[in-house]
């Protein structure tokens with residue numbers, strides 16, 4: 148009988164290690180270039196979130212959640228933040244939040260354009276799609292291996308891992324959203340002489356926004372999960388609280404971290420989910436949400452009904 | 464009327480490389496043969512037609528006959544495989560993207576079956592759409608959009624969103640959007656097919672009303688022959704990617720030319736389609752005197768007494784004509800008579816009909832240009848050959 152272990156004649160681990168070492172050595176400028184903006188933006192966000200006094204953070208979150216989502220979600224968000232503070236992990240939570248917000252920014256900056264590109268070219272999509280498939284089926288845990296080899300350990304490499312893991316859903320949904328735009332409407336754009344840029348900005352993107360926001364929601368959740376996992380490569384934040392708790396067999400400490408993570412995750416999920424939900428048929432929620440923010444009142448359909456009441460009575 | 468749009472030998476094969484399919488078609492093969500041999504779908508198979516300026520040109524045919532393909536080739540939403548599309552004499556098939564965009568922005572606009580309005584924009588922004596693409600300034604295009612919206616009767620709905628409007632109103636917005644660009648050619652692909660019958664009739668009337676003042680060149684796709692008859696100044700009938708019959712509504716119903724076309728014409732209400740001019744016969748002189756002449760149907764019956772300018776002075780009964788012929792005396796004149804214009808539909812002629820009185824067709828100056836026999840009219844309405852002897856069987 149042949150033994151399974153006797154087949155392991157090739158030093159594959161050695162090869163990979165050599166390969167990665169070579170890449171890390173020779174492509175060092177590339178990784179530094181990737182690391183630099185991540186490091187800076189993350190540092191900036193982290194600084195802001197920690198420097199802002201606790202009541203201000205709660206108040207701003209309340210306002211933002213109210214405008215973007217609803218009163219209920221705003222109340223839930225405020226209570227969650229207060230609870231996190233009461234658990235005594237406020238600083239760690241702010242670190243995690245800075246990891247997530249930075250990741251959202253990078254994902255949007257990278258993911259949306261790639262998604263658009265995929266939507267416009269079947270060839271690009273046929274290349275990107277299998278990559279996304281692999282990335283999304285890979286356990287988040289496995290991301291850490293190449294990241295450590297190429298970027299080292301710490302919070303910044305952790306953030307690189309978060310962005311890498313969180314970008315795929317946004318790419319996917321952006322591509323899907325644009326491709327799903329009703330064919331006849333796209334043709335109407337072409338028939339009236341839209342060029343590619345106008346087609347994108349006047350028709351495809353506005354109509355894809357609900358789907359893209361759905362992708363954003365997925366991205367936020369993935370970023371949340373990943374921001375905890377990267378504690379294993381030395382990133383700070385709530386994940387580290389749990390990890391330390393486990394390491395010291397301090398169940399209480401680990402549980403505190405866990406509860407804070409759940410609260411933060413639920414808060415972010417509810418807000419982004421509500422954003423993706425169309426408020427009135429046909430109106431794109433993001434634009435509507437921005438208007439809410441700017442004008443401080445419900446615009447949309449109520450506006451027209453107040454100002455032009457007679458219109459409703461006009462016969463067909 | 465000048466020729467605005469001319470299509471010469473247009474082919475469309477849905478395939479990356481249509482060369483072989485075109486060869487088969489050129490050597491007399493048809494859509495089915497191409498599909499059997501190559502598995503490629505033929506949309507258009509050598510279509511030629513010419514649309515005069517100001518026409519309501521109807522393209523009609525069964526599902527899959529290539530109507531939409533034809534419409535979409537004209538603004539090159541479908542890229543023609545071969546042939547020429549002449550817009551005021553200029554071929555638009557070889558135009559590059561920028562030139563094509565210019566044509567789409569300024570010369571040809573389109574109305575869609577399912578309206579294709581932007582759901583996230585207000586009605587007025589939808590109407591402005593074409594002007595925005597063209598780069599017209601915001602106040603200017605808003606002014607123009609308001610103007611067009613009031614033309615289609617939707618001024619009060621300007622700041623609503625499309626989903627608040629009914630189907631008919633949405634299509635008015637679609638129409639307004641197409642009119643706002645001032646393009647002189649309007650392509651309407653089944654524009655009213657998604658509307659329920661009453662609204663549809665209303666929109667047809669609206670289009671006729673608009674057309675009477677705007678005088679656009681309209682290419683209207685429909686699979687409804689009644690609609691084609693009602694709106695069309697000319698009708699082209701398609702089958703399997705070919706144009707099988709082309710002409711005025713009356714001429715097509717009169718001479719379908721093939722069983723395929725005849726099938727459409729069978730249910731047509733002929734009394735509302737045909738007018739007096741299409742049935743009238745040349746007045747025959749029945750009696751000549753020094754005060755004037757009496758004319759009527761060659762087969763006999765009552766006639767009209769005409770003055771020197773061929774204007775109708777009154778009618779003369781059957782018996783009086785016979786009497787005058789025999790005695791040479793002037794026939795007794797009756798002031799009552801029935802005269803209609805050439806464009807009067809037969810259904811309205813029937814309303815004027817009075818037993819014993821002849822029916823004449825007069826021009827604007829009151830000159831008699833033809834006479835109408837009851838038997839001929841009935842034969843036309845029944846789609847039977849006109850009786851030669853003038854008497855009903």
Ligand SMILES: Nc1ncnc2c1ncn2[C@@H]1O[C@H](COP(=O)(O)OP(=O)(O)OP(=O)(O)O)[C@@H](O)[C@H]1O
Nearest residue numbers: 477504505506525526527528529530531532533686
């Ligand atoms: N994009 C396409 N790819 C392949 N075949 C097509 C395409 N568009 C149309 N066809 C085919 O071309 C033929 C003509 O289609 P077209 O849409 O012009 O018909 P139509 O007369 O408008 O029919 P309908 O009344 O159903 O709208 C059909 O056989 C159709 O299957």
Ligand SMILES: [Mg+2]
Nearest residue numbers: 530531532653
């Ligand atoms: Mg069609």
